[in-house]
Structure formats: C-alpha cells, structure tokens
Amino acid sequence: MQSIPKFVVKRLQQHLATAESHPDADLLTAFAEHSLKGRERALLMEHLAACGDCRDVVALALPVTESVTLPARNAPGIGWLSRPTLSWAAVSAVILVVTSAAILHYSHRNQAATIASNFMQKDAAPTPYVLDQTLSRHATLPARATPMEPSAALDSQTSTTHKLALEANRVVQPPSSARLSASQVFTVGSGSAGGIGSGSGIGSGSGAGQGVPPRRDSIAQASQDPTVPAQNPAREIHQQVRVGAASTMVEVQAEAATLNPETAPTGQNQIAQNRADLPIQGRAFTDLNVVKAKDPVPPQAAPIGSSAASAGSNVAMQTSSSATLQASPRWTVSPAGTLQRSSDGGSTWQTVDPSASLRVSVARAAVTAQAGPVATDPKKENLNRKTGTAPNPSPVFRAVAAIGLEVWAGASGGLLYHSPDGGNRWLLVAPAEGGTILTGDIVNIQFSDPQHGRIATSTAELWTTFDAGQSWRKQQ
Amino acid sequence: MRAGKPISAPVQSAVSELLSELHGASGCEKLGLAPESFAEILADVAMKYLPAEATEAEARTFLLSLRIAELALARACVAGHNTAWELFLIRYREKLHQCALRIAREDSAARDLADSLYAELYGTTTRDGQRVSKLASFTGRGSLEGWLRTVLAQEFVNRYRRTRRLVSLDEEGEEGSQFAAPEPEPVAPPDSRLEAATDAALASLSSEDRMVLASYFLDGRRLAEIARLLAVHESTVSRKVDKLAKSLRKKILANLIQQGMARRQAEEALDVDVRDLRLDIRRSLTQESSPPAFPRKRETRVEALREGQE
Numbered sequence: 001m002q003s004i005p006k007f008v009v010k011r012l013q014q015h016l017a018t019a020e021s022h023p024d025a026d027l028l029t030a031f032a033e034h035s036l037k038g039r040e041r042a043l044l045m046e047h048l049a050a051c052g053d054c055r056d057v058v059a060l061a062l063p064v065t066e067s068v069t070l071p072a073r074n075a076p077g078i079g080w081l082s083r084p085t086l087s088w089a090a091v092s093a094v095i096l097v098v099t100s101a102a103i104l105h106y107s108h109r110n111q112a113a114t115i116a117s118n119f120m121q122k123d124a125a126p127t128p129y130v131l132d133q134t135l136s137r138h139a140t141l142p143a144r145a146t147p148m149e150p151s152a153a154l155d156s157q158t159s160t161t162h163k164l165a166l167e168a169n170r171v172v173q174p175p176s177s178a179r180l181s182a183s184q185v186f187t188v189g190s191g192s193a194g195g196i197g198s199g200s201g202i203g204s205g206s207g208a209g210q211g212v213p214p215r216r217d218s219i220a221q222a223s224q225d226p227t228v229p230a231q232n233p234a235r236e237i238h239q240q241v242r243v244g245a246a247s248t249m250v251e252v253q254a255e256a257a258t259l260n261p262e263t264a265p266t267g268q269n270q271i272a273q274n275r276a277d278l279p280i281q282g283r284a285f286t287d288l289n290v291v292k293a294k295d296p297v298p299p300q301a302a303p304i305g306s307s308a309a310s311a312g313s314n315v316a317m318q319t320s321s322s323a324t325l326q327a328s329p330r331w332t333v334s335p336a337g338t339l340q341r342s343s344d345g346g347s348t349w350q351t352v353d354p355s356a357s358l359r360v361s362v363a364r365a366a367v368t369a370q371a372g373p374v375a376t377d378p379k380k381e382n383l384n385r386k387t388g389t390a391p392n393p394s395p396v397f398r399a400v401a402a403i404g405l406e407v408w409a410g411a412s413g414g415l416l417y418h419s420p421d422g423g424n425r426w427l428l429v430a431p432a433e434g435g436t437i438l439t440g441d442i443v444n445i446q447f448s449d450p451q452h453g454r455i456a457t458s459t460a461e462l463w464t465t466f467d468a469g470q471s472w473r474k475q476q
Numbered sequence: 477m478r479a480g481k482p483i484s485a486p487v488q489s490a491v492s493e494l495l496s497e498l499h500g501a502s503g504c505e506k507l508g509l510a511p512e513s514f515a516e517i518l519a520d521v522a523m524k525y526l527p528a529e530a531t532e533a534e535a536r537t538f539l540l541s542l543r544i545a546e547l548a549l550a551r552a553c554v555a556g557h558n559t560a561w562e563l564f565l566i567r568y569r570e571k572l573h574q575c576a577l578r579i580a581r582e583d584s585a586a587r588d589l590a591d592s593l594y595a596e597l598y599g600t601t602t603r604d605g606q607r608v609s610k611l612a613s614f615t616g617r618g619s620l621e622g623w624l625r626t627v628l629a630q631e632f633v634n635r636y637r638r639t640r641r642l643v644s645l646d647e648e649g650e651e652g653s654q655f656a657a658p659e660p661e662p663v664a665p666p667d668s669r670l671e672a673a674t675d676a677a678l679a680s681l682s683s684e685d686r687m688v689l690a691s692y693f694l695d696g697r698r699l700a701e702i703a704r705l706l707a708v709h710e711s712t713v714s715r716k717v718d719k720l721a722k723s724l725r726k727k728i729l730a731n732l733i734q735q736g737m738a739r740r741q742a743e744e745a746l747d748v749d750v751r752d753l754r755l756d757i758r759r760s761l762t763q764e765s766s767p768p769a770f771p772r773k774r775e776t777r778v779e780a781l782r783e784g785q786e
Contacts, residue, residue: 002727004689004721005746008724026616052690052695056629057626062701334710334711349709
C-alpha cells in the first residue's frame with residue numbers, strides 16, 4: 001500500500017474542523033445507513049473529511065454485519081454442506097468412492113474387451129454389436145445432464161481421446177480399447193460434483209486411463225475410433241485439455257453456468273474468433289483493463305472427426321459455448337490474495353475461487369517414453385497421487401491477466417488457472433517442458449494476446465507460451 | 477405550542493395530502509398518537525431539513541422517505557403513551573445494551589453508557605413542567621436502532637473527550653522519569669512552499685477522497701471499515717488509497733515546480749522530511765541516556781477512546 005509523506009499527514013491534521021456545530025444524530029445515522037443522497041450527502045462528507053470526532057461516531061455507529069462481497073457461486077448453499085470444511089469432506093468422500101468404482105469397472109471392461117477381442121479373432125467377422133457398444137455407445141442423458149460431443153479426432157496414431165463427462169454422480173468411462181499416446185485429452189463435464197479416478201495413462205497401448213463407471217444407466221462417451229460415428233455428436237459442452245509432449249495440462253471443470261446444448265467450435269477457431277472480436281488487435285494487455293468483449297459466438301455443431309490436431313503436437317482446445325458474460329469482466333487480486341471479478345466496471349467486486357469449484361482432479365499424464373518420465377515436483381506428485389483431491393482449496397493468488405474472456409490467474413505453489421469464458425469455468429494448468437515443471441509462486445502473468453503469454457515465478461523462472469497455454473517453454 | 481420555523485405552504489400541502497396514508501401506515505392509532513399531532517411532527521421534520529424553496533413534490537418525496545413507523549413510536553414515547561413505551565422497551569432495550577457493549581467493549585462501561593442514555597430517552601429531566609426526552613430529537617431520517625447506536629457513539633466520544641483532559645499525577649510519576657524532559661530541539665520552520673503545495677493538492681481532492689485519506693492515515697481505520705462507510709468493496713478502497721497517494725505526490729511535485737522549485741529539489745523535498753530525519757537521529761542518540769517522559773504507542777483513535785474510558 002502506498003503511503004503519503006508525513007508532512008502531508010500533518011497538513012491533513014491541521015485541516016481538521018474545530019467548529020462547534022456538528023451534524024445531528026439523524027443525519028449521521030442516515031449517512032451510515034446510506035440513506036442520504038445528493039447535496040446532503042456531499043455536505044456531510046465535507047464535514048466528515050475535516051471532523052475526526054464525527055468520523056469516529058459514524059464508524060462506531062455502523063451496524064454489526066455489513067458486507068459487499070458477493071459469493072462466487074450462484075448456487076445456494078446446501079445447509080450445513082455450505083460450510084467449507086464439510087463440503088470439502090463430502091467432495092473428497094464422493095471422489096474416493098467414484099474412483100474406486102471406476103477402477104473396478106475399468107478392470108472389468110478390460111477383461112471383457114480382451115475376451116471380446118479374443119473372440120473376434122477366432123471369428124472372421126467381428127461382432128459389431130460388442131464393439132459398437134464398447135466404443136460408441138451414447139446414452140440419453142438426463143435433463144440435467146450436460147451432454148457431450150465426441151472430441152476432435154486426433155491423429156490416427158494418437159487417436160485416443162478420453163472424455164470424462166462428469167455430473168453430480170456420473171462419469172464417463174473411457175474406452176477400454178483406447179490407445180493412449182503422448183496426448184491424452186480429458187474432458188470433464190459441467191455441473192459436476194463428483195470426481196473421476198486418478199491414475200495416469202501412459203504410453204501407447206497401455207490402455208490406462210481414468211474412468212469411473214457411471215452410476216446411472218446413461219453414459220455419454222466420446223468417439224474414440226474415428227471410423228465409428230458418434231451417435232450424439234452435437235451436444236458437447238465440456239472443455240477438454242490436451243496433454244502434449246511439451247506441456248501438461250489438467251483440466252478440471254468448474255461449476256458451469258447455463259450451457260448451450262450446441263457444440264462449440266474448435267478451440268483454435270474460438271480463440272481466433274475472440275481475437276477478431278477484439279476492437280483493437282495486437283494490443284498488448286498486461287493489466288486488467290481489457291477491452292470489452294462482444295457477445296459470445298453462437299455455437300456451431302462440430303462435425304465428427306474434425307480436428308486440428310497433428311501428430312505429436314497439441315490438439316486444439318475445444319471450448320464450450322456456455323452462456324458467457326456479455327462483457328469482459330475486470331479482474332484483480334486483493335491484498336489478501338483472493339481473486340476478484342467485477343462485472344460493472346469496478347463498482348462492486350466478487351471473490352472468485354477457482355479451486356473451490358473444482359470437482360475433479362485429473363491426474364497428470366506423463367510424457368511419452370521418448371521424453372521419459374516427468375521429473376515431478378514432489379508437492380505436485382502428491383497432489384496427483386491423491387485420487388480426486390483438488391489442489392489447495394484456497395490458493396493465495398499473486399497475479400492475474402485477462403484478455404477478453406480469457407483469464408489467467410497465478411497463485412502460490414505454482415498453481416495456474418485459466419478460464420476461457422470470463423471466470424465461469426476454470427482449468428488448472430501445469431506448465432511443463434521435457435522433464436521440468438514450473439516451480440515457485442507465480443508472481444507475474446503477461447499476455448499480449450490470447451496466444452502469447454509469459455509467466456514469472458518467485459524462483460526466477462520464466463515460462464512462455466505461443467499457443468494459448470497448450471505448450472510452454474522455460475526460458476533459460 | 478409549536479416552536480420552530482413557520483411551515484411553508486408546499487410542506488403544509490404535502491403533509492395534508494399524505495397524512496391519512498402515513499398516519500395509517502405508521503400505526504399511530506395503536507400508539508395513541510392523534511393525526512393532528514402526527515401532522516405537526518411531520519411538518520416540523522420537513523421544515524428542519526428541507527430548504528425554504530422546496531417544492532411540494534420535493535416535500536412529498538422527503539416525507540415518503542422517512543421511517544414513519546419508528547418516528548411515530550419515538551414521538552409517542554415522548555408524549556408519554558405507555559403502549560408506545562412498552563413497545564419501545566420490548567424492541568430496543570436489549571439492542572441498546574448490545575450496542576453499548578460493542579462500542580465500549582467492556583461490560584461495566586457498556587452498562588453505564590446504556591443506562592445513562594436510557595434515562596435520557598425516558599426523560600428524567602423536566603423543563604417547564606414537561607418531561608424532556610432525547611427521543612424528541614429523532615426525526616426518522618434513519619432507523620431508530622441506527623439512531624440509538626449513533627447517540628450511544630456520540631455519548632461515548634464525548635465521555636472520552638472529558639476524561640482525556642484529566643491526567644493522573646500517579647501515572648505521570650510511574651511512566652515518566654524523575655528528571656525533567658530534555659529540551660526539544662528547535663524545529664526548523666517548515667518550507668512555506670511545501671506547505672502551500674500540499675494544501676493546494678489536498679484542496680483539489682474531493683471531500684470523499686479527503687475523508688478516505690483522513691480515515692486511513694489519521695484515524696488508522698482499516699480498509700474494511702472505510703469500505704463499509706462508503707458501501708464499496710474493500711479492494712475498491714485499497715485501490716483508491718493507492719491512487720490517491722500516488723496522485724498526491726504528483727500534484728505536490730507539480731505545485732512545487734510551479735512555485736519555482738527545481739525538479740530535483742522538489743523530489744528530494746517529497747522523499748525526505750527533514751524534521752523526521754532530525755527526530756530519528758535525536759531519538760537514536762538519546763536512547764541510552766534517558767527514556768522518553770511519556771512513551772506513547774501508535775494506536776488508532778478508537779482504541780485510544782476505549783483506553784481512555786478505562
């Protein structure tokens with residue numbers, strides 16, 4: 001906090017009023033209760049600027065409870081579950097149960113798939129029924145569910161895409177025959193309250209991955225085999241994250257706002273669209289006073305199999321077309337280290353806690369065998385080992401940058417959050433290159449445009465991205 | 477007999493128009509307050525706050541903004557109606573004590589404060605044969621509960637002002653040394669240009685900005701408290717203070733340069749207060765030899781108020 005020179009304080013003190021007349025108790029009360037308007041308020045403010053006694057009286061007379069901080073979540077608290085400790089305990093318990101069920105179910109499916117494939121080898125004609133059921137079954141989602149669309153098809157060699165649509169009690173099971181490569185994409189559904197299993201799928205053909213069996217009959221599943229059309233192609237809302245060779249990103253779907261059932265265009269298109277929508281292109285934004293974004297792009301149905309991915313590179317991020325904010329909000333970090341957003345130009349501020357609305361933590365996928373295992377930070381490794389536990393529930397934020405609706409927030413412990421829609425949904429990003437991951441507290445974030453950004457940490461590390469955070473490089 | 481300013485025609489007209497509505501809504505019937513008395517009360521309040529040239533529409537808007545139910549209750553208590561007084565006790569007696577406890581932070585002082593105000597509200601003194609109650613000064617601009625808090629706070633501040641003038645001789649002897657305090661070094665006369673530049677910079681600020689600066693730097697108030705006063709978020713106040721501090725420096729610098737000071741000299745004058753330097757040196761030189769006569773710690777005004785009453 002900036003201070004003023006002592007002589008200024010002394011002059012301020014000398015300007016104190018010594019008049020005997022002071023406003024009556026009614027006026028002071030009306031001021032404290034914000035009932036005074038116009039000229040009366042201005043006159044009283046003039047007096048208060050000069051009269052310390054009246055300032056003391058007004059301060060003492062303020063009502064006990066008065067808060068202007070609005071909660072980040074719109075959903076009402078659920079009684080005793082709204083208390084942070086108990087709600088986190090409930091979330092952890094649910095994640096644990098779901099994870100265990102997922103692991104059990106996954107091993108069953110593996111077994112079934114092995115049997116099926118063995119059976120198919122014996123028989124000349126494959127059994128499409130079994131295969132179709134395994135790979136491309138789409139079930140009807142309940143009304144509240146967030147439908148999914150198949151992800152963009154990857155390169156044929158890296159064609160495995162996992163989508164985990166998560167709701168309060170639902171997850172999507174990845175295909176049992178999925179081949180994993182360096183790239184894994186995890187998508188978490190919106191409005192989810194449960195968690196998905198952890199564990200890391202590594203390498204090709206390992207068939208590892210995460211997934212938990214759905215608790216209900218309906219399953220939404222992405223198409224893993226490009227040749228198998230998805231049955232419900234146009235209802236994907238979720239954000240998926242591609243884990244590339246050069247970076248590792250873990251996406252966790254926060255509690256979403258109202259979602260548009262139509263699919264969103266691919267990530268690259270959306271980012272390009274956002275850039276085109278900006279009134280001033282190429283302008284360097286380093287602070288929070290970003291240009292007001294235009295209305296969100298109407299969603300378009302993404303054709304199945306369309307993909308911007310190339311082999312060994314990062315897949316385009318597929319953004320959702322949720323009902324985003326009409327105007328770009330302003331962002332700041334409070335002195336207490338909380339992330340705050342204002343939708344009315346700074347008049348009021350709401351605290352936003354990305355970690356509080358995280359429901360799922362996806363284990364970080366390792367890099368390919370070529371790159372070798374990731375040299376992990378012990379702290380983050382523990383995070384990944386704990387199934388379904390979200391990072392520090394209340395991170396201390398140190399930096400934030402926003403370009404339109406793209407928001408990047410950095411916190412202590414190397415936590416980097418990204419929201420593509422003005423703070424409605426958040427992704428937890430873990431920049432990594434080769435065997436190195438980002439360490440230290442993130443103290444500075446700069447993005448000149450949605451693609452190009454730079455992060456500085458308290459350990460004097462400098463990380464840059466040129467593709468909107470899909471891959472990162474550590475500058476030497 | 478009614479005392480005060482004569483009632484203007486627009487106010488009279490507005491009162492007549494709204495009387496039945498306000499009289500019904502305020503529950504005057506149950507409190508025993510007649511419509512004529514209530515009309516007189518409304519007119520008095522309007523004439524107290526409205527300018528002489530106020531129109532009937534402005535008078536109407538003003539009357540509708542009052543807390544008429546609480547106003548009727550307070551004035552019915554003043555008039556000595558038992559029903560009103562009973563209602564007042566049920567609603568506000570406990571709140572009075574709780575407010576006093578929150579302000580005074582100490583049980584006996586809080587009880588003392590609340591009881592003295594309670595007596596004033598009831599009207600233990602008489603004037604011209606009539607009981608004088610402090611509730612007669614309530615005009616309904618704010619809530620009655622808020623008014624009670626304000627009156628308690630005023631009483632608390634007034635008491636501190638009274639007791640602050642009295643210093644115990646024993647205290648002087650305990651904390652201070654037995655020797656006479658050292659002669660303070662003559663302070664160099666302040667640079668008039670710096671004072672003028674600072675005054676000009678402060679005068680250019682809005683009253684709200686000056687209030688924020690005074691609350692933060694003079695009163696030692698927390699950002700959250702100032703935010704509540706202004707009904708904004710704490711981070712807004714934090715940014716405001718930062719912005720004001722920076723802009724003050726810029727303005728003072730510009731004023732000094734305008735008054736003929738060289739830029740470098742002006743920057744030096746801003747960064748270093750010679751008087752502060754001198755004090756620091758003196759303190760460090762005399763630290764070992766003699767303790768200060770009356771050590772005073774930096775405290776907020778409110779903490780000083782509370783300590784004063786102990």
